[in-house]
Amino acid sequence: MQALYAQLLVGLINGSFYALLSLGLAVIFGMLNIINFAHGAVYMMGAFCAYFLLNIAGLGYWWALIIAPIVVGIFGMILERTMLQWLSGLDHVYGLLLTFGIALIIQGIFQNYFGSSGLPYQIPDALRGGMNLGFMFLPVYRGWVVVFSLVVCLATWFLIEKTQLGAYLRAATENPTLVRAFGINVPRMITLTYGLGVGLAALAGVLSAPINQVRPLMGADLIIVVFAVVVIGGMGSIMGSIITGFALGVIEGLTKYFYPEASNTVVFVLMVLVLLVKPTGLTGRAA
Amino acid sequence: MSTLTDDTLPVPPRAMRDEMVAFGIMAVLLAIVPLTGIYPFFVMQALCFALLACAFNLLVGYGGLLSFGHAMFLGTAGYVSAHALKVWALPPELGIIIGTAAACGLAVITGYISIRRQGIYFSMITLALSQLLYFIYLQAPFTHGEDGIQGIPQGFLFGVFNLAKPTVLYYVVLGGFLGGFLLIYRTINSPFGEVLKSIRENEPRAISLGYKTDQYKLLAFILSGTLAGFAGSLKVFVAQNASLTDVHWSMSGEIVLMTLVGGLGTVFGPVVGAFIIIAMQQYLAGYGQWVTVIQGVIFVACVLTFRRGIIGEVARLLRRSL
Numbered sequence: 105m106q107a108l109y110a111q112l113l114v115g116l117i118n119g120s121f122y123a124l125l126s127l128g129l130a131v132i133f134g135m136l137n138i139i140n141f142a143h144g145a146v147y148m149m150g151a152f153c154a155y156f157l158l159n160i161a162g163l164g165y166w167w168a169l170i171i172a173p174i175v176v177g178i179f180g181m182i183l184e185r186t187m188l189q190w191l192s193g194l195d196h197v198y199g200l201l202l203t204f205g206i207a208l209i210i211q212g213i214f215q216n217y218f219g220s221s222g223l224p225y226q227i228p229d230a231l232r233g234g235m236n237l238g239f240m241f242l243p244v245y246r247g248w249v250v251v252f253s254l255v256v257c258l259a260t261w262f263l264i265e266k267t268q269l270g271a272y273l274r275a276a277t278e279n280p281t282l283v284r285a286f287g288i289n290v291p292r293m294i295t296l297t298y299g300l301g302v303g304l305a306a307l308a309g310v311l312s313a314p315i316n317q318v319r320p321l322m323g324a325d326l327i328i329v330v331f332a333v334v335v336i337g338g339m340g341s342i343m344g345s346i347i348t349g350f351a352l353g354v355i356e357g358l359t360k361y362f363y364p365e366a367s368n369t370v371v372f373v374l375m376v377l378v379l380l381v382k383p384t385g386l387t388g389r390a391a
Numbered sequence: 392m393s394t395l396t397d398d399t400l401p402v403p404p405r406a407m408r409d410e411m412v413a414f415g416i417m418a419v420l421l422a423i424v425p426l427t428g429i430y431p432f433f434v435m436q437a438l439c440f441a442l443l444a445c446a447f448n449l450l451v452g453y454g455g456l457l458s459f460g461h462a463m464f465l466g467t468a469g470y471v472s473a474h475a476l477k478v479w480a481l482p483p484e485l486g487i488i489i490g491t492a493a494a495c496g497l498a499v500i501t502g503y504i505s506i507r508r509q510g511i512y513f514s515m516i517t518l519a520l521s522q523l524l525y526f527i528y529l530q531a532p533f534t535h536g537e538d539g540i541q542g543i544p545q546g547f548l549f550g551v552f553n554l555a556k557p558t559v560l561y562y563v564v565l566g567g568f569l570g571g572f573l574l575i576y577r578t579i580n581s582p583f584g585e586v587l588k589s590i591r592e593n594e595p596r597a598i599s600l601g602y603k604t605d606q607y608k609l610l611a612f613i614l615s616g617t618l619a620g621f622a623g624s625l626k627v628f629v630a631q632n633a634s635l636t637d638v639h640w641s642m643s644g645e646i647v648l649m650t651l652v653g654g655l656g657t658v659f660g661p662v663v664g665a666f667i668i669i670a671m672q673q674y675l676a677g678y679g680q681w682v683t684v685i686q687g688v689i690f691v692a693c694v695l696t697f698r699r700g701i702i703g704e705v706a707r708l709l710r711r712s713l
Contacts, residue, residue, distance in 0.1 A: 139511050187691065187695060190695060191694070194698075196510050196511045197457045197510070197514065199511075200457070200459075200511060200514055201647065201693075202690065202694040202695070204644060204647075204687075204690060205686075205687040205688070205689070205691040205693075206687065206691060208683050208684065208686055208687030208690065209683075209684050209687035209688060209691070210687075211683065212680045212682075212683030212684035212686075212687060213680075213684055215683070216679060216680045216681060216684070324640075325522075328518055328519060329519075331515040331518060331519055332515070332519040334515065335508070335512060335515055335516055365530060368526040368529075369523050369526045369527065372519050372520065372523035372526075373523065375516070375519055376504055376520070376523075379504050379505075379507050379508070383508060384508075
């Protein structure tokens with residue numbers, strides 16, 4: 105039983121990353137009509153940012169949690185201003201190809217300087233140790249990752265679905281021309297949206313640094329799983345992305361316990377099943 | 392919305408003539424390669440990738456479906472052919488047939504699943520399916536995991552042609568490439584190809600005209616996957632190994648890059664693109680991961696400034712169809 109709970113926890117943690125990343129992908133796709141292939145690369149940049157902050161500037165985990173998403177978010181906004189914005193009006197596929205190229209550049213550069221092995225990142229002192237819950241031993245840091253991701257996901261959902269800014273954002277997703285006619289600066293909103301999505305990925309990277317080590321290719325395989333998550337959940341709904349992300353993480357964790365050989369493939373197999381039964385995805389509209 | 396390719400369809404007879412002349416020039420140039428002292432293995436490898444890129448281009452350039460998982464056909468055919476040649480000790484022609492048939496079967500299944508969604512979702516689904524296959528091959532015993540299948544015997548094609556001789560192998564690979572190329576060319580210019588182009592331009596209209604577009608897309612997917620598999624089977628004889636690299640997503644990315652550089656939806660673009668990318672990898676092999684960075688830069692440059700690709704630009708400049 106202990107092992108089952110442990111795998112469930114690992115599943116929940118992976119689910120947090122899936123949720124944070126697919127949430128960002130959905131927000132970006134809504135505004136820019138681009139599938140951000142560079143999402144795995146910016147996730148990795150978030151983790152490296154935390155590593156640099158600690159080893160060069162001497163700023164610890166808590167600072168990294170704030171600074172890394174902002175720095176990487178600004179980097180994302182520069183990318184959007186200098187490159188992505190020129191793709192509006194072209195076929196969606198070009199956005200995928202451009203961001204794939206950007207991902208190759210970023211990952212290639214990091215691989216050149218840091219090889220393929222992992223760099224260690226310590227768990228902050230306040231989150232070390234564990235708690236005995238009676239039925240299982242819970243490492244504090246892992247519990248923190250799950251709770252904090254959930255809070256961030258819900259805050260993002262609240263920002264988009266319940267605030268004035270979110271209302272502009274949703275309106276601009278539906279009809280950018282009309283929203284511009286009301287005097288709202290839509291191009292700036294698009295830039296900020298891309299920054300937000302990228303910042304969420306960077307935040308996931310910081311959270312994952314103490315668990316998965318800091319590696320140049322840490323996001324490369326993850327992003328493909330997240331694509332499958334997005335195909336399963338659809339990108340039409342923010343809450344849908346969050347729930348699908350966590351649910352698939354848990355299913356993956358259960359698979360690791362009951363049939364470990366399939367743990368790498370279970371998300372892809374589920375994607376195939378969903379496509380066969382309900383081609384539009386669980387929450388998505390036909391696209 | 393603008394479509395992936397914006398070729399202004401020229402008058403067919405002249406277009407056909409231009410393309411046949413270009414094909415003749417290409418065939419003659421490739422045929423005299425062994426006389427020129429150019430390293431034949433480089434050209435053979437490039438020819439395999441050129442056929443692969445042409446097969447990929449059939450789907451994206453004429454059907455508007457960007458597959459981000461075409462490496463799965465390359466790798467599957469490669470593994471099956473390699474296994475058939477080495478473990479079952481089958482003759483080369485059977486090895487090629489079995490490998491290509493395996494890719495065809497895979498294309499039937501993956502095509503049936505992936506054409507259920509369009510556009511960007513199609514790309515993500517094909518990518519996810521190829522990753523699924525990657526993990527299966529990583530764990531399956533017959534692929535020997537990280538080591539791959541090595542030291543594959545080349546044998547005698549039809550019991551006559553000794554494929555261990557570079558010149559003989561070269562002409563066999565060239566024959567395979569030209570055959571595959573002509574088949575793709577014939578497909579593009581058939582009524583089937585015309586319907587495919589109409590689906591690319593405007594699918595709802597094609598449906599309203601009574602075409603069952605899903606069937607056309609599936610058939611195009613199967614044809615493309617099978618030919619990609621054929622390229623993978625040929626490559627086994629050149630490289631004499633089959634490894635996980637051929638199924639990895641980065642390989643799928645390279646196939647996309649070759650076609651993009653040469654020109655999406657052009658007849659000869661993928662061939663030119665494949666030669667350029669393979670040559671680049673050859674010359675920059677010593678620079679480690681910088682090759683990845685350069686590939687990324689080419690992707691970005693192509694998408695931002697050069698969407699027609701080399702052959703697309705040349706064709707526009709000369710006002711010819713290539």
